[in-house]
Amino acid sequence: TADMCFAKTGAYPVRPHMVVFNSRDTHGALSFVASGHVIFFDARTRAPLDCIRMQAGAGGARQAHAVWPTNDDQYMLVANQNGKLFERIATNYATNTFIYEPTASLNLATCTTPNGFPCQDPVLRPDNAPICPFTASPGVPAFVTLRGGGMLLVNPYTTPISIVAEYD
Numbered sequence: 001t002a003d004m005c006f007a008k009t010g011a012y013p014v015r016p017h018m019v020v021f022n023s024r025d026t027h028g029a030l031s032f033v034a035s036g037h038v039i040f041f042d043a044r045t046r047a048p049l050d051c052i053r054m055q056a057g058a059g060g061a062r063q064a065h066a067v068w069p070t071n072d073d074q075y076m077l078v079a080n081q082n083g084k085l086f087e088r089i090a091t092n093y094a095t096n097t098f099i100y101e102p103t104a105s106l107n108l109a110t111c112t113t114p115n116g117f118p119c120q121d122p123v124l125r126p127d128n129a130p131i132c133p134f135t136a137s138p139g140v141p142a143f144v145t146l147r148g149g150g151m152l153l154v155n156p157y158t159t160p161i162s163i164v165a166e167y168d
Contacts, residue, residue, distance in 0.1 A: 020068055029076050068133040
């Protein structure tokens, strides 16, 4: 698995942190908090299928702190914690195809909320590093908790991902 990641991304995965499974439990995804990798596995055989590395964000940092599938298995959502990006990988489990979509990324350090406030603000939300995404039911929104407190509800189906509601 490590050699596959190095061959695809030029870096080895470091510090596995969170594993999740798609809705049918056919595939797993493992996030690597120190290196920003997400690895997809065949759940039955445990064979690694693909390795994707998230982009560098705020201050050149990148992490894949946590991943979470949308309930329709269309996307894997990625909390790029220290990069302060909320990212997306398109998933097709029938064909074992996983496509990183950097144009869908939501930059939580520089965005503006639907109410016109800065996403990251010294008073409202002082540290907008995304921690854990979650989808409660099919469709929208997805919930994203923030390291400095607060939460954003986002629509993971728009490009870029868009904010639906904000909580400080």
